[in-house]
Amino acid sequence: MNKFGFTISQGRQIDYESNSRRIADYIYDNEPSFRLCIECGACSATCTAGNFTSFSLRELNILIKRGENDQVYQSLKKCMLCGKCSLVCPRGVNTRNIIILAKKAFQLSDEYTV
Amino acid sequence: MKKHVVVIGGGVAGLEVAGQLSRVGIDVSLIEKESATGGNINNWFRLFPDRRRSSEVKEYLDGMNMNHDIRLHTNTTIEKFFRNRNNFSITTNAGKEMTADAVIIATGFDLFKSARKEEYGYGIYDNVITSADLEKMFTEGKIALTDGTAPDTIGIIHCVGSRDEKVGNFYCSKLCCVTAVKQAIEIREFLPDSKVFCFYMDMRMGGALYEELYREAQEKWGVNFIRGKVSEASETIENGLLIKVEDTLAGRPLKMKLDLLVLMAGMEMSEGGKKIARLGGLNTGENKFFVATDSHYGSNRSNIEGVFYAGTCTAPMNITETISHARSAVVEVVDYLKIAKS
Amino acid sequence: MNPEGKKAIWSEYQKEIADDKFFYVRSCIRQNFFPGSEVAFLRIMRDVLKKDVFEHPCHTTCSGIGYHGDVVPVETAMTVVARQFALMTEAGYSNYVPSCITSFGLYTEILDTWHHFPQVEEKVRKQLRKATGREFEKPKNLAHASDVIYKFRKEIAAKAKYKLVNKETGEPLKVVDHIGCHYAKMFPSKGVGGAEYPYVLTGMVEEWGGQIIDYPERRHCCGFGFRQYLVQANRGFSIACSKEKFESMEPYKPDMIITNCPGCPMFLDRWQYVINEMEGKKYGQNGEGIPVFTYEEVAGLVLGFDPWDLGLQMHQIDCEPVLNKIGIEYSKEDKYNLKVIPSYSRSRNLVNV
Numbered sequence: 001m002n003k004f005g006f007t008i009s010q011g012r013q014i015d016y017e018s019n020s021r022r023i024a025d026y027i028y029d030n031e032p033s034f035r036l037c038i039e040c041g042a043c044s045a046t047c048t049a050g051n052f053t054s055f056s057l058r059e060l061n062i063l064i065k066r067g068e069n070d071q072v073y074q075s076l077k078k079c080m081l082c083g084k085c086s087l088v089c090p091r092g093v094n095t096r097n098i099i100i101l102a103k104k105a106f107q108l109s110d111e112y113t114v
Numbered sequence: 115m116k117k118h119v120v121v122i123g124g125g126v127a128g129l130e131v132a133g134q135l136s137r138v139g140i141d142v143s144l145i146e147k148e149s150a151t152g153g154n155i156n157n158w159f160r161l162f163p164d165r166r167r168s169s170e171v172k173e174y175l176d177g178m179n180m181n182h183d184i185r186l187h188t189n190t191t192i193e194k195f196f197r198n199r200n201n202f203s204i205t206t207n208a209g210k211e212m213t214a215d216a217v218i219i220a221t222g223f224d225l226f227k228s229a230r231k232e233e234y235g236y237g238i239y240d241n242v243i244t245s246a247d248l249e250k251m252f253t254e255g256k257i258a259l260t261d262g263t264a265p266d267t268i269g270i271i272h273c274v275g276s277r278d279e280k281v282g283n284f285y286c287s288k289l290c291c292v293t294a295v296k297q298a299i300e301i302r303e304f305l306p307d308s309k310v311f312c313f314y315m316d317m318r319m320g321g322a323l324y325e326e327l328y329r330e331a332q333e334k335w336g337v338n339f340i341r342g343k344v345s346e347a348s349e350t351i352e353n354g355l356l357i358k359v360e361d362t363l364a365g366r367p368l369k370m371k372l373d374l375l376v377l378m379a380g381m382e383m384s385e386g387g388k389k390i391a392r393l394g395g396l397n398t399g400e401n402k403f404f405v406a407t408d409s410h411y412g413s414n415r416s417n418i419e420g421v422f423y424a425g426t427c428t429a430p431m432n433i434t435e436t437i438s439h440a441r442s443a444v445v446e447v448v449d450y451l452k453i454a455k456s
Numbered sequence: 457m458n459p460e461g462k463k464a465i466w467s468e469y470q471k472e473i474a475d476d477k478f479f480y481v482r483s484c485i486r487q488n489f490f491p492g493s494e495v496a497f498l499r500i501m502r503d504v505l506k507k508d509v510f511e512h513p514c515h516t517t518c519s520g521i522g523y524h525g526d527v528v529p530v531e532t533a534m535t536v537v538a539r540q541f542a543l544m545t546e547a548g549y550s551n552y553v554p555s556c557i558t559s560f561g562l563y564t565e566i567l568d569t570w571h572h573f574p575q576v577e578e579k580v581r582k583q584l585r586k587a588t589g590r591e592f593e594k595p596k597n598l599a600h601a602s603d604v605i606y607k608f609r610k611e612i613a614a615k616a617k618y619k620l621v622n623k624e625t626g627e628p629l630k631v632v633d634h635i636g637c638h639y640a641k642m643f644p645s646k647g648v649g650g651a652e653y654p655y656v657l658t659g660m661v662e663e664w665g666g667q668i669i670d671y672p673e674r675r676h677c678c679g680f681g682f683r684q685y686l687v688q689a690n691r692g693f694s695i696a697c698s699k700e701k702f703e704s705m706e707p708y709k710p711d712m713i714i715t716n717c718p719g720c721p722m723f724l725d726r727w728q729y730v731i732n733e734m735e736g737k738k739y740g741q742n743g744e745g746i747p748v749f750t751y752e753e754v755a756g757l758v759l760g761f762d763p764w765d766l767g768l769q770m771h772q773i774d775c776e777p778v779l780n781k782i783g784i785e786y787s788k789e790d791k792y793n794l795k796v797i798p799s800y801s802r803s804r805n806l807v808n809v
Contacts (some may be wrong), residue, residue, distance in 0.1 A: 009696035011367060014368040038317075063364060088438045237458060
């Protein structure tokens with residue numbers, strides 16, 4: 001192969017159909033309040049971890065829903081489970097449980113089927 | 115002698131106005147350009163927020179108009195309209211001339227013509243429909259693509275023809291968000307295996323029980339909401355649609371294949387209303403709707419004494435508000451007729 | 457797909473295109489990539505359609521390539537453009553026809569700016585006077601060369617020797633049309649058919665017997681852009697744009713691509729080779745690429761010009777499959793034998809400067 005001095009850029013669009021929904025499905029099944037999230041960002045605003053790291057629960061929720069699982073796993077470790085997010089959520093989402101369930105879902109070895 | 119009021123427009127506002135006026139002993143001539151009354155409510159199957167049938171509301175309105183002397187003129191439009199010293203002269207397309215002591219204009223709204231948003235391909239790509247087309251499918255009891263099969267993935271685009279500089283409508287049509295949520299729920303009811311996605315710029319749920327409906331759509335029906343304005347739709351080789359939208363809250367562009375695309379067409383001033391504005395010298399605003407002389411306590415008053423407005427010809431509003439607005443128009447007219455003619 | 461819907465939109469975006477007496481300005485780079493195209497345009501306009509097309513030997517680049525490459529400021533570009541208009545005025549013409557789409561975009565942008573800001577126009581007049589002593593008038597009609605061919609597509613079809621039809625199956629050829637971004641995306645009303653469903657190339661192809669393919673990434677830019685492309689390391693961004701288009705058009709199995717910009721066919725043609733070298737993928741059928749043509753080449757082919765006179769041998773993707781499908785007669789041996797066409801070896805309009 002010739003070296004042309006550049007490589008073909010990868011697209012950064014979220015390809016909705018190709019992404020796997022297994023993490024999202026696991027959370028939906030075990031924490032119904034996950035459906036209520038409107039991504040308002042109140043959780044990220046008060047978040048302890050978000051103050052010092054790039055952790056944003058709002059962003060995490062969306063990435064999980066879109067199936068962009070690769071970006072989610074490393075971030076999960078940053079959460080301290082302090083609970084400030086649950087305190088402020090206007091929709092009553094059980095935010096701490098989402099972190100715990102997401103971690104569990106990543107440990108499921110096979111494709112999780114409903 | 116009984117006073118005579120001409121009501122222009124036989125939709126929800128016009129019917130309520132006519133019924134209430136005749137109840138206080140005023141003679142009414144109700145002018146309607148189509149062959150039957152009802153206007154836009156004829157096109158909706160179930161109404162938000164509780165999803166009751168529109169036919170029940172139509173029944174109520176027809177009941178209001180039944181037992182009193184209301185002269186209904188269907189297939190009639192206005193060709194001449196001007197003010198004399200104490201009353202108004204109105205001539206219809208059939209050549210009939212009438213004199214009125216006061217006039218109430220209830221010409222309603224037209225839905226935005228979605229073909230003007232070329233990038234969504236309405237009228238070009240097979241499976242792009244508007245909210246009105248979808249309501250028709252609900253009425254007929256079948257949601258189907260052009261090839262007759264049921265769709266699996268349905269996308270709903272908010273703000274088509276509203277909040278849009280390119281088509282000249284800067285205002286928000288107020289009701290499309292709640293309509294989208296209602297229709298999303300109804301689609302999920304009809305087709306339990308379908309996936310529904312709503313693409314919104316903002317979720318405007320500003321009426322009674324609207325936010326609760328939004329919550330129900332997410333919690334009970336699993337409707338997906340993606341914040342981002344769809345920039346374009348293209349047809350795929352499977353005759354479906356490929357849309358491009360930015361998932362603004364994820365900060366990345368997203369592309370998705372859909373089987374059916376529903377456009378939430380906004381509300382515009384009706385063509386009939388624009389004509390009446392020209393004929394009668396009535397002021398319209400930048401949004402092309404009629405301008406009331408006072409936005410708080412005179413929202414039915416026009417710039418011509420004795421001419422009043424009722425309903426969506428002044429601004430987008432839902433059926434509850436339209437009926438309230440119609441009743442307040444009647445209060446204004448009753449007030450006016452007593453004062454001016456005593 | 458409901459073609460009536462598209463026709464309704466096309467009828468809304470009509471454009472004034474002049475009839476005759478054209479002042480033609482060339483592209484900086486087209487003659488390197490597709491040497492036969494501009495000559496073919498002149499042959500079609502002068503010899504076949506008997507129109508008056510004037511080329512001023514003193515005309516230069518419009519400097520759009522510099523403007524879009526961030527090296528020429530906009531006021532300099534305006535002054536260069538003003539000089540082009542001055543040459544047009546001096547030669548006694550008022551219908552301006554650029555060969556390049558970026559030029560066309562720049563001219564429309566500048567004329568629009570002058571329309572809304574007359575004080576800028578005055579300033580440019582002063583600058584031109586100071587720099588060269590020339591005065592100019594704005595063209596009465598500005599149309600791209602593809603608009604002109606579009607206007608005369610029926611006349612070309614009447615004189616055509618071939619049609620864009622597969623002579624064995626009788627089916628129209630499946631053609632992908634790619635319009636340069638600067639044609640209509642900035643000012644939709646200045647493009648035939650508007651920006652969403654441009655008609656300028658579709659009209660030509662339909663008139664000459666072919667069939668246009670509408671595929672999802674039809675509106676996508678080919679990635680030319682100038683400013684990022686000039687740096688070698690950034691070309692990955694450009695090639696990714698073309699690749700997205702190829703991936704999207706592949707399932708429709710197109711026979712050929714037609715374009716109306718200098719950069720786009722260069723990219724669409726050459727990048728197929730690079731993608732094949734880097735990833736081993738070819739987008740055409742039978743292990744071939746998809747041949748890319750400019751609209752002048754297609755017009756020349758249907759009129760029966762010799763493919764090698766049109767410069768098709770310079771294309772990276774071999775054009776023979778399309779020539780064979782149409783049934784054009786050509787000589788394989790002559791492909792790389794350069795010959796001189798006497799009538800075009802001397803400029804017709806040598807003016808004592």
